[in-house]
Amino acid sequence: MAQQNNGCATGCGTLLGLAALGFVLAYWQVFLIAGLLILAIVAVVYALLLQNHRQLQALVDDADRRVHQAPCQVKESFGVIHSLKLAGDLQALRVEVICCTLTANGKTLGTEEVCISLSPPAARLQLRSASGLANWLRGGGIAQLTDLSVECKAVKAAMECLRERSWTNKALGKIDGLRTSLIDTLAKAKGNELLEGAIPQLQQGLDVFNGEREKLQQANRNAGEMLRKLHDFLSVPEGIRPILNFDFDQLFDPQRFSDLEQSFSEVVVLNDAFRQLSEDRLA
Incomplete structure (x- = not known):
């Protein structure tokens, strides 16, 4: 009995499959047109979504700038x-x-x-x-924040302090490397007739590096201290901050940072000159 039922089910499935195939073959043009319409709709929707993406991307890029x-x-x-x-x-x-x-x-x-x-x-x-x-x-x-608000001025000054602190940290690493090279050269110059003549210049260069290092350390400390003050100021409740209005231009001078960068650049050039001097004497 079970085998008969399975056979009947298989036969029915086959008949339904053949009927469906016959239906598709009879109306294949209808199915083809329907399929093409669906593909066209999908293509149009995708094109609209892509156009929307491009337009919004342009607006976001402009807003970002x-x-x-x-x-x-x-x-x-x-x-x-x-x-x-x-x-x-x-x-x-x-x-x-x-x-x-x-x-x-x-x-x-x-x-x-x-x-x-x-x-x-x-x-x-x-x-x-x-x-x-x-x-x-x-x-x-x-x-x-509005440009004239004390909060806006404080944030701008804080970001400059962060930039100066980061720059001076890198500059200190660079100057320490230069000092180490110069100290090593001075040690080699003693008792070496090829380098002894340059000892006064090398010592002068070391003094310059030491002085520059002190300036960088002081600038780094100043930037950190000012950053702390600005952070504390911005942590004050909003209702009290207007009472604490003061002149940020007197507290933070961007020109000072530019002068520091220029001074450090000159020291790096000086180091290149000393290195060339050593190479010429050893040549």
Whole structure:
């Protein structure tokens, strides 16, 4: 009985399959047209999504250029807008706003990268105007700071302090390497008639390096101290900060950093001259 049932089921399945095949063969033109229509619709939808992506990408790129390094406030933290990037797939596009906020990790002050994913504005052209872009960012919890506000000045000064501290750390590593090479050369020069004549110049160079090292160390300390003061200022409750208004231009002088870079560049050139002098004497 079971075998008969299985046989019947197999036979029925075969008959249904043949019937379906016959139906498809009889109306193959209809199925072909339907398939082509579906492919056409898919192609049109994909083209529209791709066009939408390109248009939004252009708007986001333009907005990114306009707000790059703009001082901002993200919740209770202050920092700058680092970049705007279009993300997500064609059907669910997102805009990632990456901010670098001031943060304190124990006694160390630095920046923390914060990524906030936002839906594109319903009115895409809102990204073209400064006010529209600011309102859209504010809706996502990112408030741009006005240029004349004390918070904006403090954030700009803090970022300059971070840059100066980073640069002086690298410069100190470079100057220490130069000093070590010069000290080694001085040690070799003693008792070496090929180098003894250059000892006064080498000693003078070492004095220059030592002086430059002290300037770099002092600048590094000053940048760290000012960064701490600015961080503490920005940590004061918002209602009290306007009372503490003061002249940031007197506290932070960008020209001082430029002078330091120029001085360090001259020291590096001096080291190249001493190195060439040593090579000429040994040639």
